[in-house]
Amino acid sequence: MKSKKMNAKKLARLGLLTALALIIYIVELRLPDIAPIPGMKLGLANIVTVCALFTFSPKETALILYARIILGSIFASNPSAILYSISGGTLCLVGMALLRKHFSKKSIWLCSVYGAALHNIGQTAAAVFIMRTTAVLAYLPILIFFACISGALTGLTAQFIILRTNKKY
Amino acid sequence: MKTKRILFILAAAVFLISGIISVYLLFLRPKPEKVRITSDGETLYVLEPAREEDRLITVEYEGRENVIEIKDGRVHMLKADCPDHICIETGWLDNGLPIICLPNRLVIEYEDGRTDAAAG
CATH class of the missing domain: 1.20.5 (Single alpha-helices involved in coiled-coils or other helix-helix interfaces)
Incomplete structure (x- = not known):
């Protein structure tokens, strides 16, 4: 009985985080592009993923991530983006989940750097597969370079949130 | 640690x-001399922009159109029916980076000798 109550509580928290991630994702779409490079984004929604990963289990984080990706691409009416997001997001999440135990709460930002770089690798792999050309690989170094910067910044944001909200939100 | x-x-x-x-x-x-235009994995054109006359090339993919412009020996994307228009903002093809339209699966890239030899 008690565990069921916990589940409902957790479900509500996960739902809230999903809603938050979705809002950040939609707002980010309205921001102008940083550079005319396909696939380049700040990845602000990753803040929620990183926060969730260091608070909940990888499985629960995956639920938030996939709900955000699927709903996000429906709301943004950009169904072609879903495959890139899913492959990038999956690689990012798997990588961060594996590396999670090596990072303390003060080096979350570094974990996020790896996540961001892996996200771009996954995205580019999907693009090679979908576009059936290796031309897209030319963008990978630039994407990874900026992913390191944006990943560190979003990770730092997540780190501050986690350090200053000691309780599970 | x-x-x-x-x-x-x-x-x-x-x-x-x-x-x-x-x-x-x-x-x-x-920069190689030849430029390759690929739609959905299939090569449509291999051109030498320096020797081409100024013209427009229209490529269609699933009902959506992209218009490529060749002008003064350079290539760029003039119009695109895609939601993001990143390919237009990329500008002229003048460095190692190809022009890519992800939604319409169109690629404009320099063709280096290596792929040329493999194709020939």
Whole structure:
């Protein structure tokens, strides 16, 4: 009985985080592009993923991530983006989940750097597969370079949130 | 603690190496003469923009159109029916980076000798 109550509580928290991630994702779409490079984004929604990963289990984080990706691409009416997001997001999440135990709460930002770089690798792999050309690989170094910067910044944001909200939100 | 240091150094290395490769691709890579236009994995045109007359090329994919312009020996995307217009903002094809329209699966890239020999 008690565990069921916990589940409902957790479900509500996960739902809230999903809603938050979705809002950040939609707002980010309205921001102008940083550079005319396909696939380049700040990845602000990753803040929620990183926060969730260091608070909940990888499985629960995956639920938030996939709900955000699927709903996000429906709301943004950009169904072609879903495959890139899913492959990038999956690689990012798997990588961060594996590396999670090596990072303390003060080096979350570094974990996020790896996540961001892996996200771009996954995205580019999907693009090679979908576009059936290796031309897209030319963008990978630039994407990874900026992913390191944006990943560190979003990770730092997540780190501050986690350090200053000691309780599970 | 030790793993953390290794991971930090690895991330720094990835950052620096990707930066160096980016600079090479953006500014230093020699430009081949031929340009290849690919739609959904199939090569539509292989052109030498320096020898082409100024013209427009329209490519259709699933009912959506892209218009490629060749002008003064250079190539760029003039119009696109895609939601993001990143391919238009990329501008002229004048460095190692190809012009890519992800939604319409169109690629305009320099053709280097290596792929040319493989195709021939």
